[in-house]
Amino acid sequence: MSHHTPPQLFLIDGYALIYRAFFAMISRPLTTSKGINTSVAWGIVNFLLRLRDKYQPDYLAWINDAGDSFRTETYAEYKSTREKLDAELQADFDQSLDHVSALLQAFRVPQIEVPGYEADDVIGTLATRAAGAGYQAVIVSGDKDFYQLIDDHIALLNPGRGGPAAVTEQWVDSTNAEERLGVPPHQVVDYLALVGDSSDNIPGVKGIGPKGAAALLAQYGDLESIIAQASTIKQKRPREALADQADNARLSRDLVTIKCDLTVEVDLAELAARDPDMEALAPLLSEYEFYTLAERLDLDAGRRTSGQQAASRGATERPVNVVADPADLPSLVDTLRAGSLVALSVQASSGAARSASLTGIGLAAPGGEVWYLPFGHGNSVGALAAPTPVANLPPLSHPECAPLADLLRDAAVPKLGHDMKFGWEILRGAGLELAGLAHDTMLESFVLDPGRRSHTLDTLILDQTGAQLRPWQDVVGKGKTQIAFAEVAVADAAEYAARRAAAALALHETFAPELERLSLTALLDEIELPLVEVLVDMEWAGIAIDQALFARLSQRYSRDLEALKKQTYQAAGREFNLNSPKQLATVLFEQGQLPVLKKTKTGPSTDADVLEQLSAMGYEVPQLILEYRELQKLLSTYVDVLPQAVNPLTGRIHTTYNQTGAATGRLSSSDPNLQNVPVRTARGGEIRRAFVAAPGHQFVVADYSQIELRLMAHLSGDELLVQAFEQGGDIHRQTAAVTFDVALDEVTPDMRTQAKTINFATIYGQGPFALGKQLGITQADAKEFIAQYFERFAGVRTYLDRQVDLARERGYVETLFGRRRYIPELKSKNFNVRSFGERTAQNSPLQGSAADLIKIAMRNIHRQLADEGLAARLILQVHDELVLEVPEAEVDRVSVLVREAMESAADLRVPIVADVGVGPNWLDAKA
Known part of the structure; x- marks a missing residue:
């Protein structure tokens, strides 16, 4: 919306905006490290910044409700159907109101309320007064009641909302109001009197909907005319409804009519928009941990170096340097080596890393400069295609590219990127082995917020900085007109790739202090980042199958x-x-x-x-x-x-491993998924038998034994469970003996089955219904069995309850290695969602610790194989199971090495046991 000639007064319907922000994130609230709900504060600050940047209001006011209004006195049921918040959510909401009030004072936005009247009436009065004084009034609200005020001088801005029922921002004025609601503004009051409003419990006329109301008003003109001539209405339902409910219609009209004649003790000149009070705002944003927002307002200059600020701002402003002449590489490399960090964005001919070829590399440095190096651009036709001729650098393996190749393989030069596993494989395909990967912003985002739906660079940079990267489809096209990235004009490819490198650098500068503050740096540096190289090698190696x-x-x-x-x-x-x-x-x-x-x-x-x-x-x-x-x-x-x-x-088959696919930290596999290949049925076993080792090799398959139960014993410290593991033998038989209070040799197969089932049901938080179904017993018997189990293993019960309490208190639970899992579901009003949150709080530390443990084992095995110069290689991971392809001469050594690495991955109260098997195929090698 462009700036109008008349001065604009923006009148914000405060509570409407607060409610919208609160409920938009109620299932997954934004919380600080201390567990304080800052969802509303975050939404309001972002809204105020967007309003300031996009519309640049001349005058601005925030209007609040002030207790009960005359409408409640007129109609006691007014708004009575609105759902009440429970005590915990109400406390969060009340605290949010305090946050907003403090933020508005810091933003220097006037707050206005009139006792006995709703914000609607105050807004109506001020809008009407402003319009009469030559202003354009803009009402900021999603409430359709305000359509009655729209004219040439009063407009409506619906700020929209995110989430599953997303609504985009809408500007409504005299040119499009009728199109949006179905009636012109002067008929809106009568329209609402007929259709009612369920959110405010305004009755309207039951039997008349939006289309019917619009049709009646078009025919008769206004509500009184419709009531007076109700007997002439042809349709039976609205005719009878009006005859019976005329009083409801008039009552509803009174309730929806916005008063525009209040006494509001404010001079419009006092509402002139002002810049925020930065000294007051800075501590609030720090308290709410809104570091990215502080950065947007330049409130963190003392926390960041000038070079870092240049990277996040200048990298998106400076022109991209295209380096296609090998003679320019030495000076470029000197510049990069002089900096503290090199950001990469590796572009390829396709998304299939094992078969794609290098197309180009985007580069960014903390000083703000950005470059693009074309390697595989060709000539094509079409609107997006590259003009002829195209200049490319020679292959990375060419002597003229030696300065660049040396830089990329120099472990002493720290590098960063976003999803660098893919880039690493593309560079390997080009004959270069990357070294010095210090940061990956996809993994940084995942460690900070594992429950986030998307960790793509585009969504992260938009959320964190408000900047929007050029979409992929804008570069290559879509549908029948889509071209390969290698065919894109170099100038467009350069803009795309280099800006992505700069965006990754900016993200890292935002994420790094957060990782440090939340003590998550070790998890990232010691587990997730080292795993990138392991997964690169596994994906690159692939696995063979017997096609016949x-x-x-x-x-x-x-x-x-x-x-x-x-x-x-x-x-x-x-x-x-x-x-x-x-x-x-x-x-x-x-x-x-x-x-x-x-x-x-x-x-x-x-x-x-x-x-x-x-x-x-x-x-x-x-x-x-x-x-x-x-x-x-x-x-x-x-x-x-x-x-x-x-x-x-x-x-061979080359799967892709996803490090950010599960909030617990577990790896997932796709294209194809090799983690779900069945094994429990005879036919599933036949399929596993068709995965075969290369000639002269064997599979060594290692699997953690009951790792999550062992973690339960360690984390809970339950004496009987710890003792059972220390004694060795059959853990399910031992827990059966304890549960049923019988001697070990008196445990029946049925007892062992029940004990095994509840052992794992405990980890996954199953209740009596699920357990009873699994064991084929009644729900009452299952409930009694669970109670008996927890009576014997009281430490387990205490641990599980403590995890739920911790999650409620802090907003998250942690694994043994510090990985966090945020659980906003615990604050849901929905019982099923809240129950899911409780189960998640109980099992996430176990599943997450098991995921961390296997990653540590993979890291250590990978390093030890390299240190000893062994040719064996990890080729597959299926949760607690690892598959290695091993030359026959190395089988004995590797079997010992793998077992020792897995069993020493952590120091627990109980022994960690890994079962190791050897065979020519996946099935026969299973331990």
Whole structure:
């Protein structure tokens, strides 16, 4: 919105903005390290900054409600349906009001309220007065009641909101108000009188909706005319509704009408916009830990060096230097070596790191300079394509690139980037081994906020600095017009890549002090960053499969699938689409008259849970459908798909590991996912047998034994659980003996099964319902069993309860190695969400510590293999399991090395045990 000639007065509907900010983040509030909820404060500061930067108001005021208004006296039920906050949330909300009041004073925004009246009436009065005095009044609110005030001199700015029900910012004035609401401003009061407002409990006329109200007003003009001529309305429902509810309509009109004639003791000149009081604002932003916002306001100049400030601001302003002449490399390298840090953004011909080629490198330095080095740009046609001819640097392995190559492989020169695992592999493909990776801002973001949905550079830089990077699709196009990055004009590629390097540098300067303040630097430097090289080597190595065996499995499973289909038809007495839930429901519940165990909106459920229960009752068709679905999934997910994932250049499958995919810190695998290859069924085992070691090699497979239970013993300190592990032997048999208070040799197989189930149920926070279902016992029996278990292992119960209490107090729980998991769900008003938060508080330290432990083991194994000059290599990680491909001559040494590294990854109260197996394929090597 451009600045208008008349002076603009922005009138902010304060409580509306506060409520919106509070509830937008209620499921995941922003909290300080001390657990203080700062969601509202964050939202308000960002809003005020955006308002100042985008609209540059001449005059500004914040309007608050002031207790009950005349509307409550007129209609006691006014706003009575609004949900009340519980005590904890109300305390957070009240504290948020104090934060906002302090921030408004620091921003020097006048606050106005009139006792006995709502903010709407004060805003209406001031807007009308301002319009009459030659101002343009702009009401900042999402409340549609304000549409009644819109005219040539009064506009409405809906600030929008984020979250799942996101609303974009909207400017509404006399040119588009009718289009947005469906009626012109002068009819808004009567329109609202007819449709009512559920949020304020304004009754309106039941039976008349928005379209009906707009149509009636278009025909009759106003509410009184509609009521007077109600008998002539053709439609029965609105005609009868108006005859019965005319009084409600008039009451609603009175309630929605905004008063514009109050006595407001303020001179408009006193509302002139002023710059913030920086001395008052700085300590508030520090208290609320809004360091990025402080940076935007230049409040942290003392905390950052001038060079750092130049990196975050100047790097996005200075022109990009394109270096395509090898003769310019020495001076560039000298400049980079003279700095404290080199930021990289490596660009490739595709996103498949193992087969992509280097296209270019964006560079940024703390001094604010940015460069782009083209290596693989070609010529093409189209609007986004590179003009001819294109100048590229020679390959990195060429002697003329030696200064640059030496810099990149020099471990003494610290480097940073965003998702540098990908960049590392691209450089390796270009013949260069990167060294000196000191920082990765994707990992920094993950360690700081593991529950964050996205750790992409674009979203992070936007959130942290307000800057917006050029989107990928703007550079390469989309759909049929999309071109490869190598075909993009070098000038555009340079802008894209170099700005990304500068953005990573700016992010690091924001994240580094936060990591230090929260004591997370060690977790990043000692676990996550060293793991990057480990994962690079694992992805690069890949794993081989027996393609001939996969082909045979595909043929056999396809025959078995067809046989299962015919067997199911025979059992059902008819043919039908086995993949159609609707047809299956007809066969089971209409034709077969099986009991309906669960319903959905469309009818009886046929999900796996239902089919398993029906199968357990002895029904044949559900059992056959389960077998059919399992076999179909094996074919479509593994047997027919994995051979297609074999890289034609290497003959191996190269998965991608994601370090930021799970809030617990666990690694995930994709393209393809090799962490879900089944093992518990016979057919799943056949698939694992098709993963094979290279000729002259064996697989060494090592797996932590009951690591999360051992961590539970260590973290809880429960004497009996610790004692059980110290004695060795079968932990589930020992816990069964304790739980059922019998001698070890009196433990039955059924007792052991129940003990094993509750051991793991404890870790995952299962309740009586889930446990009873798993054990096939009643919920009451499961509840009694849980109580008996916790009576024996009281230290476990105390530990779990303490974790929930800590999470409520601090807002997060920690792993053994300091990894945080924030749990905003504990403050949810929804019982199920809150229960999920409690389970998360209990199991995250266990799962997260196990994830950290395997990462430490991977780091140590990788280093020791290199130190001893062994050719063995890690090629696969599946949570608590590691797979190494080992020359046959090294098998004995590597088996010992891996076991020792895994078992010494941490010092616990109980022994850490790793089981190690050897074999020519994944199945046979399983310990």
